[in-house]
Amino acid sequence: MSIPLGLIGVIFGFLISNKSLSFLAMIGIIGLAGVIVNTSIVLVDFIDELQKKGMDKYEALVKAASGRFRPIILTTFTTMAGLIPTAYSIGGSDPVLIPMTLALAWGLGFGTIGALIFIPTIFSIGYDIRDRIRNLRKKNIT
Numbered sequence: 001m002s003i004p005l006g007l008i009g010v011i012f013g014f015l016i017s018n019k020s021l022s023f024l025a026m027i028g029i030i031g032l033a034g035v036i037v038n039t040s041i042v043l044v045d046f047i048d049e050l051q052k053k054g055m056d057k058y059e060a061l062v063k064a065a066s067g068r069f070r071p072i073i074l075t076t077f078t079t080m081a082g083l084i085p086t087a088y089s090i091g092g093s094d095p096v097l098i099p100m101t102l103a104l105a106w107g108l109g110f111g112t113i114g115a116l117i118f119i120p121t122i123f124s125i126g127y128d129i130r131d132r133i134r135n136l137r138k139k140n141i142t
Contacts, residue, residue: 001091001122002115003023006036009110010103017088017102024096028103035104036111041134043119061120069116076112080105 010029014021046068050060082092083105086097 001118002036002111003033005065005114005118006111007113008106010107012110013102016033016106019099019102022099022108025090025099028100029107031100032104032107035079035108036115038120039072039112040115042072043115044123047120048070048121058124061123065116065120066138074122076108081109101120 007029008142010021010032014025017126018026043064047060047064050063050078055063083101086094087105089098
């Protein structure tokens with residue numbers, strides 16, 4: 001679910017920067033997918049860990065999102081801070097690296113914020129659907 005959010009960030013970043021998507025940008029998007037999925041995995045793993053400890057499913061979503069917010073944001077911002085100078089040719093210009101770093105930086109920013117908001121939301125919706133299906137099955141059995 002977080003990869004499409006990263007793609008929105010890439011499109012937004014390229015529009016703002018007045019650059020065109022190229023093959024090298026697509027390579028950056030492939031790298032971006034791996035980084036964003038890692039962020040989501042960290043969040044999902046923490047949600048599962050809290051639920052295994054006996055925490056209520058909705059409370060676990062809130063606790064996981066708030067508990068992992070700071071480490072995820074700090075990691076994202078430091079990575080973006082390292083990519084932005086290359087993406088915008090600060091200190092030199094490399095036509096090969098610019099599209100890749102631009103895609104990574106903008107996609108990472110949008111994808112991470114999106115993951116912190118949408119992953120718990122999607123889990124919550126999934127829990128609600130699962131509970132309704134269980135309730136319907138119970139009604140049909142009795």
